[in-house]
Amino acid sequence: MAKQVSRFTGLVMSRRDFRERDLLVKMLTASQGPLMFLVRGAKRPKAKLAATVLPFSHGSYLGVLHQRRLSLLTAANQVQQYQHITADLTANAYATYLFDLVDAAFYDGQPLGRWFNQVSSALSLMDQGMDPQIIVNVLELQLLSQFGVQPTWDRCVVCGRRDLPLNYSEENGGMLCANHFDRDPYRIRLDQRTTGYLQLLSTVDLTKVKAINVSDYIKQRLQKLIDTIYNNQVGLHLRSRTFIRQMDNWDSQLKLSGRKD
Ligand SMILES: [Zn+2]
Structure with missing residues (x-):
């Protein structure tokens, strides 16, 4: 042959x-x-x-x-x-996790279409020194659809309102407005800025991104929500992601012990 x-x-x-x-x-x-x-x-x-x-x-x-x-x-x-990704421990860990995530989202032989350029742009942006967590958050949010999870981020799933505070409900597969918070006592509480970033990151085209700056507080909120969705709704537990969380813990412990001195 x-x-x-x-x-x-x-x-x-x-x-x-x-x-x-x-x-x-x-x-x-x-x-x-x-x-x-x-x-x-x-x-x-x-x-x-x-x-x-x-x-x-x-x-x-x-x-x-x-x-x-x-x-x-x-x-x-x-x-x-990618020189920076190779040399920098944090960027390296995020890029490794990103590849594991992509490997889980697509089967071998599956044409990637637009995803290839999104992944390749993500790596370029990380290599240029952009915040790897935010870059990976973009793909974590957007790849949810590949795992059959498609949360509605921009409006209440019950009434469609966008002008009231929104909280995330796993059970309802998206946001609930303040009028419908009672539909899910276990909903995840979100502040308005985190909600805004969720809407931005879940739709942004990485091939056109120049910079995204997000405060540490919002970054923590975003990651907590995304981790919850991947743990509970997707059911994906990647070792490379656990490693990043362990790094975060060492990092905060170092900062804490630094403060005592
Ligand atoms: Zn509503």
Whole structure:
């Protein structure tokens, strides 16, 4: 059977050793989503392909693409590595989690359509030093639809009002206005600014973003809500996300112990 080699733009999601001399590299492609590639001989000294499949690399690759078995990587050019993401512990943790999230949201071989550019823009923005939490929050909110969860953020799900304070109700799959708070005693209380950011982040196009500045208070509120939705409604528990929460805790403990001095 003839093997068809295609050229594609790829993002290296993860990699691991395979057999004595080979690597398995998971890449995100636009046309076929996440795919697992065999990179033959990549662990040999002087193997040219090895440098093109370092974590957080992106560029133009050549290979034989398969959905249900290993794809084969044969050549690469114009490959670059996201430098800040590679070097910065926090950005690195968020980018790793973002790839895990994307891997969970799409099956191998699934065309990504507009999502590819959203993910690739997210990585570029993080690499430019933009707040990785907010960038990842955008994709966490927007990818909910891929998991079959589509909360209504901009109005009350009962009456459609937008002018009253809104709280989030998991049970009702979206916002409740003050007139309908009694529909869910377990609703998640939100202040108006957090609600505004939820509406902004759930619709923003990352390919057009230049800057988003959010206060620490709002960031905490946003993350708490998003974590609750992923835990309860999506049922997705990724180790890379737990790691970020642990980092946050170390961070706040360091700040606290700093204050005592
Ligand atoms: Zn209402």
